[in-house]
Amino acid sequence: MMARLLRALGVYALLTAASLIMIGPLAVMLLGSLTPDEHVLASVGRLDFCPGELSLQNYADVFHRVPFWVYLRNSFLINAVIVLAGSVVNGFAGYALARLRWRGRKLLLGLVMALLIIPFEVIAVPLFFQLSFLGWRNTLLVQAAPFVAHPLAIYLFYTFFLGFPRELEEAARVDGAGVLRTFFQIVLPNSKPAFASVAIVTFLFCWGMYLWPLLMTTAENVRPLPLGIAGFHTLPPLAWGDILAFGVMMIAPVLLVFVLLQRWFVRGVATTGLGG
Amino acid sequence: MRIVPRRHSYEGLAGGLLAAPAAACLIFFIALPFLAALFLSFTNYRLGSPLPLEFAGLRQYARIFGDPGFIRALLNNALFALLVVPVQTALALALAVLVNRRLRGIAVFRTIFFAPVVFPLSLVAVVFTLIFAPGAQGTFNGLLELLTLGAWEPVDFLHHPWLALPAIMVTSIWQGVGFQMVVLLAGLQDIPRQLYDAAIVDGAGPWQCFRHVTLPLLRGPLIFVMIVTTILSFRVFDQVRIMTGGGPHHASTTVLFESVQAAFDRGWVARGAAMAVIFFVMVLAVTLIQRRLARQERT
Numbered sequence: 001m002m003a004r005l006l007r008a009l010g011v012y013a014l015l016t017a018a019s020l021i022m023i024g025p026l027a028v029m030l031l032g033s034l035t036p037d038e039h040v041l042a043s044v045g046r047l048d049f050c051p052g053e054l055s056l057q058n059y060a061d062v063f064h065r066v067p068f069w070v071y072l073r074n075s076f077l078i079n080a081v082i083v084l085a086g087s088v089v090n091g092f093a094g095y096a097l098a099r100l101r102w103r104g105r106k107l108l109l110g111l112v113m114a115l116l117i118i119p120f121e122v123i124a125v126p127l128f129f130q131l132s133f134l135g136w137r138n139t140l141l142v143q144a145a146p147f148v149a150h151p152l153a154i155y156l157f158y159t160f161f162l163g164f165p166r167e168l169e170e171a172a173r174v175d176g177a178g179v180l181r182t183f184f185q186i187v188l189p190n191s192k193p194a195f196a197s198v199a200i201v202t203f204l205f206c207w208g209m210y211l212w213p214l215l216m217t218t219a220e221n222v223r224p225l226p227l228g229i230a231g232f233h234t235l236p237p238l239a240w241g242d243i244l245a246f247g248v249m250m251i252a253p254v255l256l257v258f259v260l261l262q263r264w265f266v267r268g269v270a271t272t273g274l275g276g
Numbered sequence: 277m278r279i280v281p282r283r284h285s286y287e288g289l290a291g292g293l294l295a296a297p298a299a300a301c302l303i304f305f306i307a308l309p310f311l312a313a314l315f316l317s318f319t320n321y322r323l324g325s326p327l328p329l330e331f332a333g334l335r336q337y338a339r340i341f342g343d344p345g346f347i348r349a350l351l352n353n354a355l356f357a358l359l360v361v362p363v364q365t366a367l368a369l370a371l372a373v374l375v376n377r378r379l380r381g382i383a384v385f386r387t388i389f390f391a392p393v394v395f396p397l398s399l400v401a402v403v404f405t406l407i408f409a410p411g412a413q414g415t416f417n418g419l420l421e422l423l424t425l426g427a428w429e430p431v432d433f434l435h436h437p438w439l440a441l442p443a444i445m446v447t448s449i450w451q452g453v454g455f456q457m458v459v460l461l462a463g464l465q466d467i468p469r470q471l472y473d474a475a476i477v478d479g480a481g482p483w484q485c486f487r488h489v490t491l492p493l494l495r496g497p498l499i500f501v502m503i504v505t506t507i508l509s510f511r512v513f514d515q516v517r518i519m520t521g522g523g524p525h526h527a528s529t530t531v532l533f534e535s536v537q538a539a540f541d542r543g544w545v546a547r548g549a550a551m552a553v554i555f556f557v558m559v560l561a562v563t564l565i566q567r568r569l570a571r572q573e574r575t
Contacts, residue, residue, distance in 0.1 A: 022391065024415075025392075032406065093295045101287055101288065102287065115310075118556065122553070123306060123552075125316070125536075125540075126308075126549065130312065229399070229402055251395060254395075258391070265390075266390065
């Protein structure tokens, strides 16, 4: 009994120590965002935050310095298009590959498997020229379109639909439903977990996208949140309080989704390997 | 029976229809630019150059491998993978074992360990710039001073020739360890309870249980996690761009950072493309190793 108690205490001590390390930087961010700009560095260095000094002034300053709502709207629109259009396009393709017989099926499957290992960074340079040539620079479209169809998402849907119980579909077909009707009325409603996992991981990956919008946009009115931080790097001394307040506001929507859908997050990440 | 042939042609049409948007996007947004990257890497293309576009053979590749900055980037990527992959995997395994038990409040700890994964790397990099700030003002310096009772001399981590890269490594490990933990935790929970019971009956202690039951049965998830981390460690970019700018003197540069810098900051498009192709070959090599290991796993 005594030994078990000691063991549990030891485990809790280890868990708490690890938690402090994991939470530390987040606490620095949150507390720093509430501290007046000129005191952030000193307070963070000595881990000494004066409770009387904490205020929301930095959050007010953020709205004066950068068009936060514009960034937020852009991030939201870009991600909504990628996640929604991606679910449709990749889900359809995964189903067609797993269940239907059509000319070109083997070819597309081969293409997906080959493209799976090309990291986005490899194609960033030529894609930049390709889409600049089309006049797509400084648009929201250019930030979403290249990420809608994703080989990893197609592959995940493909393996999911391979394991989908055939009996359900056959019952519908016997009742006279065509291929498309079977897909929309029987298969889709029973595939919510797969769609949710892929959607969440896609959202997670795309919300923080930095390199691509950095290359493709120069205009403030189309830039997404992650580039907003650059707006604070202009005039020294750096307003650390403002930067951290911006960070907190940037991560807030993701944290909200995370807290609401935590189980799906963990499952999605565990099965997909994060962004590939 | 009459329905069968009709259904087949209909199925062919439906299949093509459903797959067409994905196929078109994949070809236009991935396959085409990839071929373009290969093509560009064999030319002399430079932004704003008056010279006509010419086939340059392997000249770009020869130039790259004669560039000390790029060699340093290759070394840094190798060092990054060699240090970060084992350290991060070991930490993740320790955390996974730690949270794989029924205790009051364990779900809270799992959430805390996983939380950094949802933070964008660009934001993490900004916060860690503050944590690694120079002088007594940096959190890390302050912490070390506290732990050594004032014996620690504050250093400027991000501008230090030997400490800039390790600072980026620490940042990456902090952000990524929760992801690995989740994968390994799922693996741990798949191990049947009876195996541990049998081992304990045979007189095995906690360490022997871990060594002879947990580790062998966790081989699959461990390999997966290490391969993914290796590939991610090749792709380090955001942290370098935001925290150190590759410096001082290429001390913290990476292949991807050099490639983007060559193509966009200097306009050497062909050279940037050649670096990207080398980067692709590195990822391809790791992927092939992964497929081979996965095949061994199955047999």
